[in-house]
Amino acid sequence: MALDLSAERPAPPDEATDGAWLECIACGDSYPPFADVRYTCDCGGLLEVRYASLPTFADFSGTGVWRYESALPLSSGVTTQEGATPLYEVPRLEDEVGVETLRIKHEGMNPTGSFKDRGMTVGVAVARELGVGRLACASTGNTSAALAAYGSRAGMETLVLLPAGKVAAGKVAQAALHGARILEVDGNFDACLDVVKELAERGEAYLLNSLNPFRLEGQKTIGLEIMEAFEADYGPFPDRIVLPVGNAGNTAALYKAFRELLQAGAIDREDVPKLTGVQAEGAAPMVEAIEAGADEVQRWETVETRATAIRIGNPVNAPKALPGIRETGGTAVAVSDEQITDAQRDLAREGVGVEPASAASLAGLRKLRGQGVVGDDERVACLTTGHLLKDPDAAAAAGADPEPVPADTDGVLSHLVGDR
Ligand SMILES: Cc1ncc(COP(=O)(O)O)c(C=O)c1O
Numbered sequence: 001m002a003l004d005l006s007a008e009r010p011a012p013p014d015e016a017t018d019g020a021w022l023e024c025i026a027c028g029d030s031y032p033p034f035a036d037v038r039y040t041c042d043c044g045g046l047l048e049v050r051y052a053s054l055p056t057f058a059d060f061s062g063t064g065v066w067r068y069e070s071a072l073p074l075s076s077g078v079t080t081q082e083g084a085t086p087l088y089e090v091p092r093l094e095d096e097v098g099v100e101t102l103r104i105k106h107e108g109m110n111p112t113g114s115f116k117d118r119g120m121t122v123g124v125a126v127a128r129e130l131g132v133g134r135l136a137c138a139s140t141g142n143t144s145a146a147l148a149a150y151g152s153r154a155g156m157e158t159l160v161l162l163p164a165g166k167v168a169a170g171k172v173a174q175a176a177l178h179g180a181r182i183l184e185v186d187g188n189f190d191a192c193l194d195v196v197k198e199l200a201e202r203g204e205a206y207l208l209n210s211l212n213p214f215r216l217e218g219q220k221t222i223g224l225e226i227m228e229a230f231e232a233d234y235g236p237f238p239d240r241i242v243l244p245v246g247n248a249g250n251t252a253a254l255y256k257a258f259r260e261l262l263q264a265g266a267i268d269r270e271d272v273p274k275l276t277g278v279q280a281e282g283a284a285p286m287v288e289a290i291e292a293g294a295d296e297v298q299r300w301e302t303v304e305t306r307a308t309a310i311r312i313g314n315p316v317n318a319p320k321a322l323p324g325i326r327e328t329g330g331t332a333v334a335v336s337d338e339q340i341t342d343a344q345r346d347l348a349r350e351g352v353g354v355e356p357a358s359a360a361s362l363a364g365l366r367k368l369r370g371q372g373v374v375g376d377d378e379r380v381a382c383l384t385t386g387h388l389l390k391d392p393d394a395a396a397a398a399g400a401d402p403e404p405v406p407a408d409t410d411g412v413l414s415h416l417v418g419d420r
């Protein structure tokens with residue numbers, strides 16, 4: 001099966017491909033990467049970018065996403081210096097959760113404040129290569145902010161479809177200022193994506209959601225950075241990577257990063273971290289599928305969570321992400337909105353400001369550690385996917401209220417004395 005965790009390299013198709021091609025994960029059919037616009041196989045299966053030669057760690061140089069140029073389908077992109085995000089030490093949380101090592105890979109430190117920049121630096125460059133006109137996405141917010149920024153940097157028209165009233169303020173502001181045309185849809189994210197897919201099928205727009213296999217190539221660099229940094233700074237590779245799951249693009253992308261490292265001979269099978277997905281209880285179709293041992297995810301028509309970025313009921317990358325979780329020996333878990341907010345506060349206490357969806361990873365780790373699924377001897381990286389300022393309302397609600405004081409020092413001091 002194409003998505004096995006095997007060291008066997010994919011065989012290139014007979015026709016010339018310039019070293020890269022698109023391959024269907026369901027039927028194995030292949031297509032040249034830039035001959036025409038294509039998101040899925042004729043059979044309806046998801047596509048992956050495949051390479052005739054795969055790099056090892058020694059082949060990487062420079063910084064950020066384009067450090068991994070030898071693992072990407074293009075040699076340069078539309079860039080605002082994305083990637084190279086921090087891997088924070090959090091000693092108090094590490095003790096409190098009770099694992100050997102805990103590191104926070106903070107993707108909120110990307111230029112537009114989320115991991116989507118990694119996907120867009122590649123995806124928008126491919127769009128330019130293909131010579132398409134309008135770019136479009138459905139979004140719970142972060143994809144739209146990144147597409148707007150990278151689209152405008154490339155001088156391209158961008159259209160974003162957002163679920164009305166369900167997108168955090170910072171993200172709408174970003175899309176607006178970067179010049180995207182914003183359409184507010186009377187429906188949830190999954191309904192928005194249905195419309196964008198149809199616009200793309202009709203040739204009205206180039207789709208830049210994570211259904212686009214080139215987006216995931218950029219996002220795969222998260223996994224490459226974590227593996228390099230763990231080995232260089234803390235010894236061996238991490239045992240487990242815990243991440244929030246929405247459309248399941250990152251889960252699919254990280255799994256692809258590990259398969260390619262394995263196929264290149266850069267790591268062994270036992271080095272592959274257990275991919276562990278976390279969803280909000282009100283939007284947990286992946287968790288349901290993992291718990292049921294199902295091969296497919298059933299779409300949830302009604303979804304609700306305070307973590308609006310992962311308010312998704314039909315994860316399009318499930319056919320790539322389910323094998324990723326299973327083959328690596330990982331799992332998936334659902335957490336409540338209260339657990340997410342508690343984790344957001346705990347990360348903030350360590351100086352790491354994240355939006356609610358991002359905190360789901362820590363909340364999930366804590367739950368799994370409590371259940372004994374995660375051992376005390378594990379070395380864990382939690383992915384935090386978006387910056388605190390993306391959702392200022394959620395941050396303000398989770399934090400302390402401002403205290404009104406008079407505009408004089410004595411008044412301020414007596415207010416503080418009142419605390420004692
Ligand atoms: C902040 C944030 N975290 C997590 C996710 C989920 O990521 P994925 O769709 O790759 O599962 C998203 C968007 O989907 C997001 O915006």
Ligand SMILES: N[C@@H](CCOP(=O)(O)O)C(=O)O
Binds near residue numbers: 137138208210211309
């Ligand atoms: N959280 C996402 C949802 C869309 O995900 P995508 O990775 O498929 O674009 C967002 O920010 O819109």
